[in-house]
Amino acid sequence: MNYKIIKITLFAIVIAAMLAVPAFMINKGEEVLNKGRIYIFKAAPVDPYDYFRGRYVNIRIEKNYVPVSPDTTLDFKSNEAVYASIKNDKDGLAYFDNLSRTVPENGDYVKVNFSYHDKDKAYLLIPFNQFFMNEKMAPEAERVVREALLKRRDSCVIKLRVHNDTAVIEDLLINNTPIRKYILDLQKSGNKK
Amino acid sequence: MSDRKKIEWLLGELPVLKEKGILSGENADALNKYYQSIMPPKANFQQLVIMFFGILSAALIGAGIILIIACNWDDIPRHIRAGMAFIPLLLAAGFGGYTLRRGKGAAWQESAAILTALSSAAAIALISQTYQLGGTLKDFLFVWMLLFFLLIYIFNSAGTFLIYAVALTVWNFNRWDMFSTHVSRSDTYFFALFIALPLWWLIVNFRKAPYGLKSSLFCWVITIFTLLNSIHAMAGYNDLQIKLYWALILAVLFLAGALRRSGGAGFWGNPLLPSGAVGITIYSAIASFSDFWNYHPSYYSSADNIMYKEYYGWVVIGIIGAAWLLLLVKRWNNEVELIPALLPLLVLIPVLIFPAAGGYVFDLYLLLAGIVFMRYGFKKYELFKINAGMFLLSLLLFLRFVDSGLDILLRGCLFILLGVMFLVVNIIASKKFKKAEKERKEAGI
Numbered sequence: 102m103n104y105k106i107i108k109i110t111l112f113a114i115v116i117a118a119m120l121a122v123p124a125f126m127i128n129k130g131e132e133v134l135n136k137g138r139i140y141i142f143k144a145a146p147v148d149p150y151d152y153f154r155g156r157y158v159n160i161r162i163e164k165n166y167v168p169v170s171p172d173t174t175l176d177f178k179s180n181e182a183v184y185a186s187i188k189n190d191k192d193g194l195a196y197f198d199n200l201s202r203t204v205p206e207n208g209d210y211v212k213v214n215f216s217y218h219d220k221d222k223a224y225l226l227i228p229f230n231q232f233f234m235n236e237k238m239a240p241e242a243e244r245v246v247r248e249a250l251l252k253r254r255d256s257c258v259i260k261l262r263v264h265n266d267t268a269v270i271e272d273l274l275i276n277n278t279p280i281r282k283y284i285l286d287l288q289k290s291g292n293k294k
Numbered sequence: 295m296s297d298r299k300k301i302e303w304l305l306g307e308l309p310v311l312k313e314k315g316i317l318s319g320e321n322a323d324a325l326n327k328y329y330q331s332i333m334p335p336k337a338n339f340q341q342l343v344i345m346f347f348g349i350l351s352a353a354l355i356g357a358g359i360i361l362i363i364a365c366n367w368d369d370i371p372r373h374i375r376a377g378m379a380f381i382p383l384l385l386a387a388g389f390g391g392y393t394l395r396r397g398k399g400a401a402w403q404e405s406a407a408i409l410t411a412l413s414s415a416a417a418i419a420l421i422s423q424t425y426q427l428g429g430t431l432k433d434f435l436f437v438w439m440l441l442f443f444l445l446i447y448i449f450n451s452a453g454t455f456l457i458y459a460v461a462l463t464v465w466n467f468n469r470w471d472m473f474s475t476h477v478s479r480s481d482t483y484f485f486a487l488f489i490a491l492p493l494w495w496l497i498v499n500f501r502k503a504p505y506g507l508k509s510s511l512f513c514w515v516i517t518i519f520t521l522l523n524s525i526h527a528m529a530g531y532n533d534l535q536i537k538l539y540w541a542l543i544l545a546v547l548f549l550a551g552a553l554r555r556s557g558g559a560g561f562w563g564n565p566l567l568p569s570g571a572v573g574i575t576i577y578s579a580i581a582s583f584s585d586f587w588n589y590h591p592s593y594y595s596s597a598d599n600i601m602y603k604e605y606y607g608w609v610v611i612g613i614i615g616a617a618w619l620l621l622l623v624k625r626w627n628n629e630v631e632l633i634p635a636l637l638p639l640l641v642l643i644p645v646l647i648f649p650a651a652g653g654y655v656f657d658l659y660l661l662l663a664g665i666v667f668m669r670y671g672f673k674k675y676e677l678f679k680i681n682a683g684m685f686l687l688s689l690l691l692f693l694r695f696v697d698s699g700l701d702i703l704l705r706g707c708l709f710i711l712l713g714v715m716f717l718v719v720n721i722i723a724s725k726k727f728k729k730a731e732k733e734r735k736e737a738g739i
Contacts, residue, residue, distance in 0.1 A: 119441050231426075
C-alpha cells in the first residue's frame with residue numbers, strides 16, 4: 102500500500118478516536134442528567150481562572166469526608182482511587198457514607214480519591230469541584246457564593262446528579278435558587294446583596 | 295566538528311594535495327565526487343523559521359478558537375454548545391487531510407499536527423465544561439496523550455513531540471505527589487508505555503541526521519525531560535533502587551553525550567554530556583557524606599505495594615543498566631570518560647557490600663577523578679580538563695572541611711590557597727602548552 106494512503110488512513114483513525122471521546126462524554130453527561138438521582142451537598146468556597154476551560158467557580162463540598170469511628174483503622178493509601186457511597190441525612194442533605202475499593206452493591210456512589218484519615222473523619226479528594234459559568238457572570242457568582250458561605254447569611258448548596266460512578270454538577274443553588282437566576286434577579290432589582 | 299564540516303575541510307584540502315602531487319587528479323576528482331554525494335545537507339534556517347512560524351500560527355489559531363468557544367454562552371442550548379466543541383477538531387481534520395493528500399511541506403505538517411492535537415484537547419475540555427463533568431488534569435492528559443501521539447508519526451512533527459513531552463511530564467507529576475502514600479500500579483505501567491510510544495519516531499529521526507539541528511533540539515528535550523521526570527520516575531521505590539537509578543541515568547546521559555561528541559556534535563547540540571557530567575559531580579559530592587548511605591527504607595514503599603515496586607523498580611534499573619553497559623562498551627577505551635561512567639559500579643559497593651564505607655568510597659572517587667583529569671589535561675594539553683580535575687579536588691577539600699567544623703579563619707586561608715593554586719596551575723599550564731605548541735611548529739609537526 103502506498104505510504105501516503107497509510108498515513109491518511111491512520112489520520113482518519115486518529116480523528117475518529119478524537120471525535121469518539123467527546124461523543125462518549127456527551128452520551129455519559131446526557132445519561133447522568135436524564136437518569137441520575139439528585140443529591141444536594143452543602144458547599145464551601147474558592148476561585149481561579151482556567152485558560153483552557155473558561156470561567157468557573159471553584160467550589161468545595163463541605164462534608165468532603167466519610168464519618169468513621171475514632172478507633173477505626175483504614176488501610177487506604179493517600180491518593181488511592183475508591184468508591185464513596187452517598188446517602189441523605191434527615192434534612193435532605195447528602196453526605197458520603199462509606200468507602201470501598203470495589204463497586205458498592207447497593208445505592209449510589211462516586212469514584213473519588215482517598216486523602217487522609219483524621220480521628221473520626223476519612224477525608225476525600227473529590228473531582229467535581231468546578232462549576233463552569235459565563236465568564237461575565239462568574240466573578241459575580243464568586244462574590245455571591247463567597248458571601249453566602251463566609252457570612253452564612255444565605256444557603257449555598259451543590260445540586261449533583263449521580264448515575265453509576267459518574268457525577269455531574271447540575272447547578273449551584275443560593276437560597277434554593279439556581280445561581281444564574283439568582284444573579285439575574287439581583288441585577289434586575291439593582292440590589293447587589 | 296560536524297560531519298558536514300569535516301567533509302568541507304577535506305574537500306578544501308583536495309586541491310592542495312593535488313597541487314603537491316600527493317593525489318593524482320583522477321583520485322582527487324573521485325574523492326571529491328564521493329564526498330560531495332555523502333555530504334549532509336546544510337541546515338536550512340529559512341525553512342526552520344517558516345516551520346517555527348507555522349507552529350506558532352497553528353498554536354495561536356487553536357488557542358483563539360478554544361477561547362472563543364470556551365465563552366460558555368448561557369443563552370446557547372447545551373446540545374448546540376456540545377456540537378460547537380467539535381468545530382475546531384473538524385476544521386483541523388480537514389486541514390490535516392488536505393496537508394497529507396497534497397503532500398505539503400514541513401511547515402504545513404507541523405501546523406496540521408499541532409492544530410489537530412490542540413483541537414482534540416479543546417473538544418474534551420469543552421464537553422467536560424458544558425456537562426460539568428469535572429475530572430482531574432491527570433485523567434484529561436492521559437486520554438489526550440493516547441489520542442494525539444500518533445500525530446507525531448503521521449506528520450513527522452517535532453512540535454507535537456514537544457507538546458507530548460510537556461504533557462507527559464505534567465501527567466507524571468500529577469500521578470503522584472509528596473503527600474501520597476499510594477502510587478497507582480497501572481499508572482506506573484502507563485508511564486513506561488508513554489515513554490515507549492514516540493521512541494521509534496525518535497530513533498528514525500536521529501538516524502536520518504544524527505548531528506542535525508532537529509536532532510540537537512531532540513537532545514535538549516530528552517535531557518530536560520529525563521532529568522525532570524527522573525524526580526518522579528521512581529515514585530514508590532525503595533531507597534537503594536532510587537540511588538542506583540540516579541547513578542545509572544546520569545552515567546547514561548554522560549556516555550550518550552560522549553558518544554555524540556565523538557561523532558561531531560558541538561557543545562550546544564549536545565546537552566547530554568554537560569548535564570551528565572554535572573549530575574555525576576553533584577551525585578558524588580552528596581554521596582561522599584556518610585549519612586547518604588545510611589539506609590532509609592522509603593516512606594513510599596509501604597507494605598501493600600512493596601512486591602510490585604521491587605519488581606518494577608528492578609525492571610527499570612535493568613533496562614537503564616543494559617543501556618549503560620552498551621554505551622560503556624562503546625566508550626571503554628577512553629580513560630577520562632571511564633571514570634565518570636563507572637559511577638553505578640561504585641554505588642554498588644556501599645549498596646551491596648559495606649554501607650558504612652560509602653562516604654569514603656566517594657571521597658576516593660572524587661580524589662581519583664581529580665587526579666586522572668589533571669593528568670590527562672597535562673598530557674593532552676587540555677586546560678579545561680586540568681581545571682575540571684582541580685575543581686573536583688577543591689570540591690573534595692571543601693566538602694570535608696564543611697564536615698570538620700574547622701575554624702573560620704583557617705577556612706578563609708584555605709579558600710585563598712585554593713584560588714592561588716587555580717591561578718598558578720593555569721599560568722604554568724598555559725606557558726607549558728604555548729612552549730610545546732611552538733616546539734611542534736618548529737619541528738614542523
